[in-house]
Amino acid sequence: MNQRVKLWILLQQNYKINFELISQVNGLITVKLMGGAKKSFSTDKIVLEKNASTINELISHLTEIKPKDTLEFDTNNLLIAVNGIDSSALQGYDTKLNSDDEISIIPIIHGGSSHRIQFSVAQSNVELFDILFDKQFHRDFLDELRNKHKQLIIQAINPQFLLSVQHAKKILAISLHAKKTKTMLSKKIETDILLRFAATTQISAAIKVVGRKMNMDYLVIAMGKKSSLNRLYFELKPFLNPKPLSRNNHPFLKRQFNVSKNQLSVVQSKDSLEDIIVEKATVLV
Secondary structure (H helix, E strand, O other): OOHHHHHHHHHHHOOOOHHHHHHHHHHHHEEEEEEEHHHHOOOOOEEEOOOOOOOHHHHHHHHOOOOOOOOOOOOEEEEEEEEEEEEHOOOOOHHHHOOEEEEEEOOOOOOOOOOOOOEOOOEEEEEEEEEOOOOOOOOOOHHHHHHHHOOOEEEEEEEHHHHHHHHHHHHHHHHHHHHHOOOOOOHHHHEEEEEEEEHOOOOOHHHHHOOOOOOEEEEEEEOOOOHHHHHHHHHHHEEEOOOOOOOOHHHHHHHHHHOOHHHHOOOOOHHHHHHHHHHHHHHHO
């Protein structure tokens, strides 16, 4: 590791310097390290001179400057984004780098899922993220996620309360219509969505039953611009269920909402339970 790189790392670890501003002036690139990559370099950010023309060259350079006594830097299992865009959507490791670029590096933990659940409801872009539990998801994780992605509407629910993508579309359509007509059950649409999935007007009850549970898998629902959803996807990708929405939640929700066989037999549809639950969400006032 040359002396200049050592100095940069020392400054980053011990002083609060606006490296983004410095990079704009001097033509540097910023490397943001997440997960295990932070342990490999004993820092969460490295600012380098723009002497690597591609991601591949950058990875080689990082391997050379990595401290010898830290966690192994597994270059074969990385997710890399350039300015918030997944490198796999660009030219992969051959993606060219420019001065002032911000490179995010996340080690793959669960393998992640490349299957994205995206759709549109009432002209709003929506994406569902089926998240597997990880110990780094502490109590305030959802709030931190919202603060980092303020341009998105984000809610997290117990995945047991979703039957299908169609179920999600119907619930979100109800909440979006309520927002448009100013008839939401709460001041915030995130809370309205939670209440609709729980089929209750009591916020405390909805949080207790449908809200995200500690030490369990959960489902993130996000709405907003596609570019913003792409950034969120890149951050959550290492923790995505490789088989999203594969749970059979029908037995659980039948019990949860006290739906009898007689009720199911009366409703003639592709998924009568789904329609009964959605109706419960619709009539809330």
